[in-house]
Amino acid sequence: MKSILIFITLCLLTPSLWANSTASFPKNINEWILVKESIIPGKNVELPEGTSLFIQNTVRTYNWINQGKGTKLNIYVPKEKLTSYKTHGPYADGPTAVGIYEDSNIIFVTEHIAGEAIYGTYDREGNDISSSHPSFNVQACIQCHTSNKDICMNGTCATPIIDIFQK
Amino acid sequence: MNMGLKHKLILTFLTVQIVLTTCAGYYQYKQQWPLLESQSVENHKNIARQLNNIISLSIEGNNYANIYLPTFVDRLKSMSSLIYLEVNGVSERSNKYQFAYHKALGETWRNYYPANYSASLDERIEKLSTALLNKNIDTVKVNFLLHRIEEEKLKYTQNLKQKKALSQLNLPFIKNTPAIQKNWMLTFSIPSTNNKGGNINFIFDVSPLKQLQDTLLRSLLLESFFTLSITSLLIILAIQWFIHPIEQLTKHLSHDIQAIDIDNIPAITTNNEIGDLARKFKVLVSNTSQHIRFIEELSTLDTLTNLLNRRHFDKIANDLLLRAKQHDLVFSLLFIDIDNFKKYNDNYGHNEGDVALQKVAATLLNTVNKDDDYCFRFGGEEFLVVLINKTHEQACKVAKSICTSIEDENIEHLFNQTHNKLTVSIGACSIIEHNDNVKIKDILKNADNALYKAKGSGKNKVCCTVI
Structure with a gap:
């Protein structure tokens, strides 16, 4: 009963969070370490046979970027979280990683609080663009990262898309 | 039950027709119904395949959020037969992944939770609640996370209830191969397309198939009924056409053979086996009639004199008397005996005797009315004449006329004293008033007595009497 009351209260208090980025735009990204280089293939790129359903779905969700031409995707991690990034957690509180669509001025942010991942979508100037497209929405982030527990561990993905082209 | 050929043929053909039509209908049903069934199964498999992508994606990522999405649930609900x-x-x-959906419950629910799932949720809540105590923490973010975990916990409770509710629904066992259950539920399973595999089991409502089955059965029954009706009618008409001449022929030939009109035998002009039969019957009937007539003549006539014989008198005498009585006519019987005929035979020989008898007979026939009167050779030299519709006087007159005519024949008979020629004596008896007690034998006796008197009074005489 107590948990239900907490749930209802939270529902009433935090409706605005559903639409906006939850994670904050991190400072000093330029000083972060590049840990992975990947791509979002263009609309016309045919994925290799046997590509996992998760990647097929991710590509389908984001291949509209850059007018359907795709984009380079780089992952940056703050120096102090490099070790926990390699083991996919546990993460300390604060920003954990950013994924930058280099050709499209889009930055996806992952932050952790009490071991829980939260997400945000920004441009390079730090403007919240999570409402500008359904695939930037925080719920879409949660739907993909948090819900796919066996692919995205503790909010950071285990399988970069580029790997499938390197096999 | 004694059935005619026509009814036997109709019954046989109709039975054969019913069996053939039933077999044909059953065969058609066996051909068409599996097609309809497999078409329905294929349609539902196509519906099932449409869900495979999203479900397999969810299995792959151990993703239960996908199955709670209103778009996904609405999609399932929109599949009205699911x-x-x-x-x-x-x-x-390699984590176990299970969820289910039931139309009656209207929701999807997670079917499998790890053993420590509830405890891990409490632990995460506890951790976040502790974090809230930190003054530097962004409470908005923590509350957002708390809200998300509480949502997960609520879902967990709901799913346990749904799992319990499902156990109360009586669901059939689902095999991999498609099967239509008795209650018109189609069950089958398809494999998921994720790397580690899985099964997606479906139960579809295929009750519209029952309506299709009813329609198919109705149309086959109707078709069979029309086929049966038309062919039965044709069979009956054909049998009627075939049997009718035989029936007519049978009816025509069922009369006494001598009463058969051989000039109008049915179907005799028909140019087939029935016509041949009719023609052969005509020949047979004609020959048989001739033989019967010959035999009848033999049994009716006296071979020497060609007059009716005594047997025939015995046969028809009562009928003649009855006829006279019914029409209130006088019935007269003349008993004629040749005088001293034994002496004639003894002296002139039996051959001459026979000739004399033939002459007497011929005289009798010439004297009486051949249309109304009957002449019989009663035996030896005795003759009978039956006269109907003549008064007693007229009968006596006929008797006297016979007597005179024979005398006038002048047949020599020197041993017939005083006459020296062949003469006859006649005793006549007439029934003027009919009486049920008077029989032929009484009339014969009276006539014989009268004859005796005529003989006694000198022969070549007529003695008449009445009853």
């Missing part, structure tokens, strides 16, 4: 969906799979990291 009753139940059950997913068993293995996720990318």
